[in-house]
Amino acid sequence: MPAPVSTERLFLALPLPPSIQELLAPLAQPLPGVTWTRPAQLHVTLRFLGDVTVDRIDAILERLAAVHVGAFVLPLEGVGTFPPNRPPRVVWIGVGSAHPRLFQLRQRVDDALLAAALPLEVRNFHPHVTLGRCSGRAAGLPSWLHTHREFAAPPFRVAAFDLCSSVLQPSGAVHSLRRRFPLAAPGSLDPTRGPAQSEATADVGGDIRPGEGRPPGPTG
Numbered sequence: 001m002p003a004p005v006s007t008e009r010l011f012l013a014l015p016l017p018p019s020i021q022e023l024l025a026p027l028a029q030p031l032p033g034v035t036w037t038r039p040a041q042l043h044v045t046l047r048f049l050g051d052v053t054v055d056r057i058d059a060i061l062e063r064l065a066a067v068h069v070g071a072f073v074l075p076l077e078g079v080g081t082f083p084p085n086r087p088p089r090v091v092w093i094g095v096g097s098a099h100p101r102l103f104q105l106r107q108r109v110d111d112a113l114l115a116a117a118l119p120l121e122v123r124n125f126h127p128h129v130t131l132g133r134c135s136g137r138a139a140g141l142p143s144w145l146h147t148h149r150e151f152a153a154p155p156f157r158v159a160a161f162d163l164c165s166s167v168l169q170p171s172g173a174v175h176s177l178r179r180r181f182p183l184a185a186p187g188s189l190d191p192t193r194g195p196a197q198s199e200a201t202a203d204v205g206g207d208i209r210p211g212e213g214r215p216p217g218p219t220g
Helices: 018-027 054-064 100-115 141-147
Strands: 007-015 034-036 043-053 072-077 079-082 090-094 128-134 152-158 160-169 172-182 205-207
Touching (some): 007 054, 007 172, 018 128, 043 054, 043 100, 043 160, 054 100, 072 100, 079 141
Antiparallel strands (some): 007 043, 007 160, 072 152, 079 090, 152 205, 160 172
């Protein structure tokens, strides 16, 4: 009988600064049927890889290390649930007017994973932070959604993306960082920090005051 194949449940994420995690924490109000994500595990989901055999992880790491798009900033605003028009399973906060570079990053990540022999994800990319997961009716959720419908967090700087593992436990999924990948190529300048500070010396993430370091909107 062949030995069982060892796998890891993996996903890619954009880490949130601790101050943004703390800002989102009060949203986790007691609601029957809703299990909230612990603040330290909040992140923007970039790509779900699923169960990956351990012998393929080195190739994935090598391909992802070559992905560079430069740092950018993101807002968080609006709340909702997945799936639409059906009993909710996920409570999320949206990414608002997401920076075009986020979608460029997703495309390059998809290309890198395809080169590492991982199939493309069938679902459309809807960037979000998973605030909680629902079971049962979650009767108080409509009121919660109405109360927080205009929630918004300050824009924050994204300078890296993470490869994380997820272990399912009775209390919920436990996430662990496997590798962090800087978004800027070595030696390049970070437009969100100015010419005086390169990505090599910048921190991984941080808040940006409204109006500071915002990227220009898409043209054309």
